[in-house]
Amino acid sequence: MAALLRPLITICGTTGVGKSKLAVELALALAQKFESGTSRHGYRGARIINADAMQVYAGMDVITNKISVEEMRGVEHLLMSFKRPGEQYIITEWVKDAIHAIDETYRMGQVPIVVGGTSYWIQHLLFPNRLVSLESSSAYKALQGAPPTSGSLTQSLASLPPELLDLFHTLPTEPPPAADQPELASAMHQLLSALDPPIGQRLHWRDTRKTLRQLNIIKESGRLSSEILAEQSLATLRPRYRTLLFWLYARPDILKPRLDLRVDQMVEKGLLDEIRILRAQTSADTGSVPSNEGESGKEHVNNDYTLGIYQSIGYKEFHDYLSAPAHNDAVFQEATQSMKTATRRYTNRQNMWIRNKLLPAARAANAASRSEDGCDIVPTYVLDASELGSSWDTNVRDMAQDITDAFLNVVELPNPLFLSSTARDLLVDEPKNTIPPRKLICEICTHDDERPVMIDEGAHWKAHIRTRHHRKRVVKLQVQRLKDPHARESTVKNERSDTLEDSFYEISTLYS
Ligand SMILES: [Zn+2]
Known part of the structure; x- marks a missing residue:
């Protein structure tokens, strides 16, 4: 997959961090290498494509922070469209123009470098189809009460027991407190689990707020969250270009x-x-x-x-x-x-977007491409631009040039985490929107099916089956079973033998 896509370089980061300067330096180095015959990849140079929503206004060079002719040092800098003051460069239009400019750049034998502080634009250029889902969700709103119902939802609705179907049509406006209305809370969770099992599995029945929100999403959009999520993650996985992503970063206190x-x-x-x-x-x-x-x-x-x-x-x-x-x-x-x-x-918001939206998308794309052909399709590097002067040359310019050469020559790239401590801090950080773990029902501790005991899979589950309470229940059930082999049917409903056996195994290993 990676080999088929054309290479693109992007430089994102906050205002005032030196993105254009770096882009010009990279472009000049590429041209120089081509002229001296030392470039293996054969690109003649680079063109810079603007990804800054403010720079598209003609004139107004100061307020929009436009790069000056001297700063461009002869490198072509494409702003693409010029807008009148009250006009907006809407994202779909920009993405279309950017794709056109990128194609033109390849035809000229050059590398496109997309540079700008509007990471939202960069994100939609790199990861197509995300925009489609954005547009269709607003299209739903425009439809006002006539949402297209997905096939799997129609099916699930048809097979609901009448009381759950009733509940679907008469959802409470406010989430009921689970402690006061366990029957309603549990019924809502059953309804969600019947309609959208992957989502139901990840919510506790006591979490009526999230359960109700999911049910309302289904009702209003006519679609299942799991379907929407699956579509979006598929779309994320396929970037438009093999992209080298530089995040130029300066520490806030220094910036x-x-x-x-x-x-x-x-x-x-x-x-x-x-x-x-x-x-x-x-x-x-x-x-x-x-x-x-x-x-x-x-x-x-x-x-x-x-x-x-x-x-x-x-x-x-x-x-x-x-x-x-x-x-x-x-x-x-x-x-x-x-x-x-x-x-x-504004710079805080710019960094937040990169950290919480752009990087997770790049991570997801890399995870997919790694499993397909073993390499990252959006290799992502943080360059520490906190220090200027000679530090810039070593920490930013030279590093970026070496990585760019390796990227264009399709040879092994350095590990992004080893570049600097700043890189480690920013790249290793846990992504914010992780999928919650699945909830497992502990059949042993569940007394009442209406109020199942649910525990997160993984470490929480392992801790749960070691608890005194759970172990006591296991022993109690064991004794009951010895006394009367038929007793457990009446005490524990829906008991899965594997769960019980696992627990016995856990206990025996604990005491051995
Ligand atoms: Zn238990």
Whole structure:
């Protein structure tokens, strides 16, 4: 599978960490190697494809943090589409344009390098079909009460006992407390287990909140969560390209002063002039009176900060300052400060996305490709950009170049965890959305079928069968069975002999 896909390099990371700088360095090194005849893979160089939602606005170079011509050092940097201030580059459109630009790059004998802080875009470029499921779930909402019912759900509904079918149509609006209404809680769990067994197995009957939520998902979407999850994980497993993913990372304490300084520099470079132009354009577009700082009176600019370039950090923050009749230093300082805070919050969100969404998807894709042909299809590296200067050259530039060469030559890659302690910390971290373990019913401890004793499989189960309570029950049942071979049928229902035998085995090994 991996060998059939074309190679793509992506650089993600927060604002202000040096993604474009690294992309330019990689592109120049590739071109240099080709010219000197030392590249084995034969790529002539690289083109950089923008994956930053803000950089697509024409002009506005300061507020959108566009890379300057000098910084590009002759490397082609594709922004693809240019948008007007209030327009959005919607994700499906961007993915389509990016695929087109990538194809064109291959035709030119070059390597595409996708670079940007909008990891959401990168994720949907790398992992197709995820978007389809997103779109269809919103399509369900649009259908309003007429969800397409999946075949397996229709079947399960048809074979439900009447009381459970009744319950399906009359679900409580609030999750009932299991302690007060064990019958209802247990019936809801039985209903879910009948409709969607893989999900039912992973929820405890006492967890009425999650059980009810799952039942409502089934009712509203007409589909089973297990089906949706299976589809999504299949979609995740197949990336569009063989992708080398670099996460350029700087420690927050080190990045903070750098980002603060950058805000000050943006102001020096003419940020406020750009915002003034934007405000004037908007007034002209909406037909309202252009605001004039010299005049007093009501502010007529009424912009939607959630759309287009108006979302960019700085626009909203300087609104009050620019709306004031005259320069006010206190208001100016306050605006600068809130722009710094907003930038920092934004970088936190960027890192969260990479950590909680992009990396788990890459991990899932790698797990699948490893089982197929033994290698990662989305090798992922954290590069520590905390230190600048000569440290950048060794920790970032040279490392990235060596890994890129190995990746393009399809030779063995270094272990991502051995690159740095930062890499270990960020890559080893437990993924947040792990699937809960299956719940096993302990037939021995269950007195009442309506309230089964459920324990997580694995370590919890092993601990449970060693508990005094469980062992006592086993002995009690054993004695009962000796006294009267038919007694256990009346005391323990649905008893699985393997469970009992396992427990005896566990006890005998404990005492031996
Ligand atoms: Zn037990």
